[in-house]
Amino acid sequence: MDLASELARHTLDHLSLNVALLSADGTIRASNESWRRFGRANDIQTAPDTVGENYLEVTTRGDDPYAQAAAEGIASLLDGERETFSLEYPCHSPEAERWFLLSASRFAYDGSRYVVVAHQNITERVAAEQAVDRERARLSHLLDRLSGLLQDASADLVGAADRAAVETTLCERLAADDAYLGVWVGRTSLARDRATVSARAAAPDADAAAILPAIDDEISLAGSDAEAHPLARSIDARTPVVLTAADSVGSDGGSRTAAPTEPTDATVTESATAPGSITSPGPSTPPSEIETDPSRRTAGWATVTDRLCRPDATADAVVESIPRTDDGAGGVVTVPLASGEGVYGVLACYAHRGGDLTDSELAILEALGRIAGAAIDALESRRRLVVDAATELTYAIRDPSFPLLSLARALESDVEYGGSVHRSGDRYVRFLTAAVDEATMRAAAAELDGVVDAERIAAVEPPLFELRRAGPGLVESLADRGASVRSMSATPEEARLTVDVAANQKPRAIDDLLSGLYEAVDLRGYHERDRSPATAETFRDRVVGQLTDRQRDVLQRAYLAGFYADSRSATGADLAESMGITRATFHEHRRAAERTVLAALFDPEPYQ
Template identity: 30%
Template sequence: MTDSGGRRVLYVDSDAAARRRVASALAAEGLDVRTAATAAEALGGLRSRGVDCVVTAYDLSDDHGGALVRGVRTIAPGLAVTLFADAGVDPPDAAATGDLPALVPRSEGPAGLAERVAGELRSGGGWAPGDPGRAVPEALKERAMDEAPVGITISDPSLPDNPLIYVNQAYVEMTGYREDEVLGRNCRLLQGEGTNEDRVAEMAAAIARDEPVTVELRNYRKDGTEFWNRVDIAPIVEDGAVTNYVGFQTDITERKRAERRAERNAVAARREQANLEHLVDRVQGLMRDVTATTVRAESRDEMEREVCARIAATDNYVAAWVGDLVPTLDRVEARASAGESADRLADLSVDVEAASGPTAEAATTDAVRAVVRASDPLHAGASAVAPPSAEALAAVPLAYRDSRYGVLNVYAADAEAFDDRETVVLESLARAVASAVARFESRRVLTSHTVTELTVGFSDETNPFVALATDADARLEYEGGLLDDEGRWVTFFAVDGADPERVCAAASTDPAVAAATPLSTADDGGVVEITVADPTLVELLADSGARTTGVTVTPDGHARLRLDVADRDAVRTVVESVAAVYDGTELLATHERDRPSRTPREFRSNVIDQLTERQRVALQKAYLGGFFEWPHEVSGDELAESMGISRSTFHQHLRAAERKIVAELFADAVPD
């Protein structure tokens, strides 16, 4: 073995056995051997391996030795390369580099190859990539400039007007000028009308001082299109004098556009923030005023007048108007108005069936409808009613839960006033007003001396009582009901034409019925207690301001509800509440009557309010079950068992309830 100073050799061969043999022979010559199986592997790790010589077989699995030689020449032009191949191989790819590799015939075997490579390295051949002392070939430098992704120019200040003497391909593509069109001309040929003179002067001053400079200019391509150009210029100094200027041009148009977009967005954001802050201040003040009005007002009329006044006094609004849905179900009539043309608005009436304007649409669709005078009439068929300065109208439905109470109309002087944010504000105002209206209407139900009696019919077997009457072939008459501790509707029905046991048996198959118990039986009838798990209809009617006075269900599946409402305006809401639950709902009759100063129902309500739940249930079961008849139709033991309590406890509850009833009955006759 000879001393080769630990020089490093990379051997490339796809044949593993051949790699081992050649590596062993090279190592025997004192060489540090690395191996690779493919051309790609060899080139990929060439610099990181830091080798002094590459030896390769010709036949490689992913390429051939000639291609590998060409790749090595590109990455490390001065690196020694030896081709271990059959005699006579003259790879054209290698020849194209102008520097054929050394060729060692395979006939010399691994030992001969190792001896030849070691001798070459001992004589000083080879170069390790990354050696700091090696100069980059001029051809490589020129190629790097030609293929650089940024525009590169070189000018000669010794010639008149410092003309360009070199431009690369990227410059040609960026500017649209051919090479022969720019060589010999000054670089100012890219400047134009929009070029900033201050930046041009800054660049000229730096060149005059032989100093590097960077400027961003609006330049123009050959076809006249604008682009933003970042220009970096540096002097090339030789023997203390500037011989040339090298320039780098980078197209930064997209960056400039992004900056302008960011600036515009920032301006828009600041404007939007200012608008939003103004809106928040205005909204908070308006909502505070309206909320205070709805709470403080003692009547619906007062509340609506004050709300209209508050809205009309707000910036950009010129008037406000509240219209109410009348019982005929087809008109919205004014209740309150304020602001410009308030007197004309006070007489406004809109036919929701015939009209197509925003007020009618808001009343029938429960959606906010905003229109601009320039494109739509503010009030179809009654344009003269709208305030003269109003350019836009927003009609907002007054709805609370499932009840409709009318429409709030707001008029604005700005045609673009009612954007999405403004609509949200008005919807919030309308909800507050509608909630207050619902509260006032509920109060009227309790205090009004005039009531409207409604008869509403439907034939929908999804109602458990309709299904029971049909299945049991019985007539059911409502005798009363209550909500138990679990929120279920406990009802009592008189049965006519069927055995109560048969009704309860039919009820046991209905998933809507939680429990059914016969309380008493008589000839062809009796009383049953039916508990309904979901009291939807009861809650809807209560929310609509209606009181149920009777329910009759016939064997043919027809149900009739008898209801009392304190205000005729609530008729529509009540009917719609029933129709929302049951198909085929229709209003059969209405009748107004005076309500006595103290109705039996009010008396009963006062009594029930004083009873405990156990006392009320014991009393109602005893009464409806026939306990107070003689002879008893049901015993105290049976009633106690139905409540799950002892006989003595049942009688304690019953006696306590009786004492409270008697006390209420004679309360007015007892002197102070």
């Protein structure tokens, strides 16, 4: 049976979902490439496409309750009892735990009933939700004094609607606790070298302005001595950092004693999970005995905030400014908001007494930081999946080993990237423009790792060159992580790279890749945009997906060389010669590619 046109089959094959079509008796009549790829990867006992197999019979062979539920749901569709069915289920492999979402719906075609079944990998979302659940379970066993705070705050954090709500809830919950005068959150940049105050709260009876003055500018965490910055230390080490003006010196177990100031001794402690790593000089003062005069309680904390937010902040400078009242010296603790590999911000808490920042207190704060981080991670992942939010990252790179920058310096000329083509096997092509002759380009390109040849394509200005690589490079590494190059250029001083990160990928993976490969990588732009399924970009990607590699090569080369310009600067003969094919073959591929593009423009129905 002709289930769909060739175009529709290609479209299904480019979906990341595993899709199959069932006839009225449950027999699999067709499947897409993702379905077949999953079958090959998991060594199923039938052909990878499973066409001809009965979905219901295969599903019910075992006694797995999820499989039984799936079979019953699909059967109800085939029987006409419902229109749609969905089920989340585990499908673990020997190497990893995985979860999928089964979505199915029925429809009629040519008098017959069919069901389309799609399986979507939701492992990342489920793992994030499970991380939140694990943290909540672990926290339920901690101290009675903070059990109310812990339970209420964690429930509110997990139930928060967005990232801003998570940050605000965290601050308000902690500020309402008797132990703290003020709390604020610094939201970190992707490169973790800057932070912006995104939420703050003060104790109910405290003067918020006296404790937390407005901080409108970004906080630089990459100053001359970034390792000494308390906020940067907390983020980099992914652990709380405690700053206390203690009653007596004598801390050890991973702690550092700062230069004392009269009349107090200063203690700085980097928290560890091992007992005894936090110094608690003397007994804690019960909340009822803490200084109750608002002006005395808040005096001096604005200076703490100011020093903590300076680019050149040090633990010594912050500790020196911590106020001291009749009931003792205060304390500051900074806590990372982290989940998995991501750090989403840093929490700063101002305590009445530094001595109250015990191991148990820090365990609660660290756990809340992890819950907030996991909640933000889950919200960001869910939001990107639901709204199809693409992320645009722009980098400035000054590492001379960066290929385009290395080439620009060797040529002493600006270089512009025009695109890439994968020919076959390990043959990859880069299109570049630079105001140099062919001999100069050949000599400079020969020094680049992986480049085997360079050739000027046509007599256009600025000159257009084709660089041939043996094996993949940075462009392919980015693509493996769900990113495509939007633009790339270089002067002899600096390279600029802009990439688009797919909705189901994390931008931090791109940042980690570039930072791991090159030095002097500076993130200059971070923009998110919500895309609908019918954007020009997705339409273009689907059209390009219908072209063969040769057709795309011909069309891209012709466009870049000026074949379609008003004053044609390259002829078909020129381009055919540059590709090593006959003129007739060149025009055959060109016309086929043009037909595909024009069909998409004037008969767009299959592409919607």
